[in-house]
Amino acid sequence: MKLVILACLAAVAVAAPQFSRHYTHPYHPDYRHIAILRDDRQDNGDGNFRYDFETENGIAVSAVGRPGSRGQSNIQGSYRFPFPSGGYGEVRYVADELGYRPSSPLIPTPHPLPAHAIEQIRIAEDQRRRGITFQ
Template sequence: MKFVILACLAAVAVAAPRPQDEIAEVLRDERQDAGDGNFNYAFETSNGIVVSAVGTPGAEGQSNIEGSFSFVLPDGVNAEVRYIADENGYRPESELLPTPYPLPDHAIRQIAIAEQQRAEGITFE
């Protein structure tokens, strides 16, 4: 769900109206691939898009990637997302992403009781 929201935010940022004569130029484009699963890349454009990532081979055959991307929102604010993608999935971090409301005290107490019961071997059918 968070990825969908993030993708929508990126699409809105990219689709924002811009003057016809403004064409983004690539300011930096660095790529390295060792061929063994280790790689990194970074690029930056004149319209404020910055992307970087480092990849390493994962223990379960996947690529582990740690990276970030940022872009300028229509109101001029710089939006940044940092992420890790590995055997535990894709985990983005950003102030842009919504967070769940804190659990109320009674819910926290119920969770603690359930954990205690589980530890004691109590089960319910």
């Protein structure tokens, strides 16, 4: 019986969440409350809204929304957050009938096509325009 209890205690200790020094949970000894410096919200009740907030550690969120043509909200906004190593990251976005489209230097982009690939695409488009097809 003592072995079963000891095994259960060991399992609980191993399964306990492990926190990094950059993530602090309210029960973690390094946790501290982050004050909200600004919190402005406006909802007109007709689908138009706006909100802005900022915290003391540099997190900031801003958005403006309007009713969309298909019953959705069309939103333009941005959010900023601090990096653990210093500096900030920022993402601007649009969310509407065409989906969510973020833009930021933080978002990876594909490598540019090599010149020979661009030339082949141009040739294929020219052939398609002239009606040339291949079987």
